[in-house]
Amino acid sequence: MAGLKPTLHHMNNSQSQRILWLLEELEIPYNLELHQRVEQRSPPELRQTHPLGKAPQLETGDGRVIAESVVIAKYLIETYDKAGKFRGDGNPKNDTLRDEQLCLLAASSLGPVMLVDLILLFASRMTPFFVRWLMALVHSQIRTQFSGPELDLYYRYLDDQLEGQDYFMGNTAPGRADFVLSYPVQQCIAVAMxxxxxxxxxxxxxxxxxxxxxxxxxxxxxxxxxxxFD
Known part of the structure; x- marks a missing residue:
């Protein structure tokens, strides 16, 4: 399996950046297919390689296509990181359970709250001018009462998890949790959530x-x- 040359389908301004970063960290040969957003959406050609039509997609080289970042990162590290560089620094607390918990927090807890806020942000910008103020007010209230406090809870937790170490999986190098968390954490900051x-x-x-x-x-x-998304 390690002899296969994977192909990453990467889209601009998207979560596939974290997989491109991981591939560069692994320093393995890979193919890169670049795709451009169309009106903030995934381009139609991404459906040619996977029915969901999203990025990232990873063609493994043996006829399989993986379409979820968390799973792609797991596959790449398990397949190509033979030295274990990206699997924790050996500290007992930086184990596979910690890695799995932080990855699921990114995908199942932080991610949905971020998505709600992003949808409301887009909605307030797309609403006709004469009622835009009303949509913006709704967004502001939801951010104040729901998404803001929820994100603060997750960010405080993640900030605490970095106490005494450079990365979420230790001091030597980033781990899968670092790659996976990099996108939602930076996305929330970029749009001032x-x-x-x-x-x-x-x-x-x-x-x-x-x-x-x-x-x-x-x-x-x-x-x-x-x-x-200016």
Whole structure:
């Protein structure tokens, strides 16, 4: 399996950036297919490789296509990280249970709250001008009473999880949880759902990621990573 050359279907300004970053960290040969959003949506050609038509998609090289970031990251690390560099630093607390919990928090807890807020943000911008103020007011109230407090809960928890270590899976290198969390954490910050200054460890973690050579290479090879949706 490790001899197969995977192909990543990557879309600009999307969560597939975290998989592109992981591939660069693994330093393995891979193919890269770049796709461009069409009116903030996935382009139709992504349905040619997977019926969901979303990015990222990973063609494994043996006829299989994986379409979920959490699973793609797990497959890549289990298949190609033979030295265990991205599986925790050996500290007993940075084990597979911690990795799984943090990945599921990103996908099942933080992600849905973020999505609700993003939908309301888009709705307020797409609403006809004469009622836009009303949609913006609804969005503001929901952010104040629901999404804001929920995101603060998750960010405070994640900030605490970084105490005493550089990454969520230890001090030596990022783990699957770091790759998976990188997108929702940065997306919430980009559209001002949270104030990153309230979470100094997360702010330092993001800066640390952005200084990694593999992250910089992934930005150069990709086709844009602007999460602000201006």
């Amino acid at each position: 949270v104030d990153i200054k309230k979470y100094p460890r997360i702010e330092q973690w993001i800066a640390r990621i952005h200084e990694r050579p593999a992250w910089k290479r992934s930005l150069e090879k990709g086709n844009g990573y602007d999460l602000a």
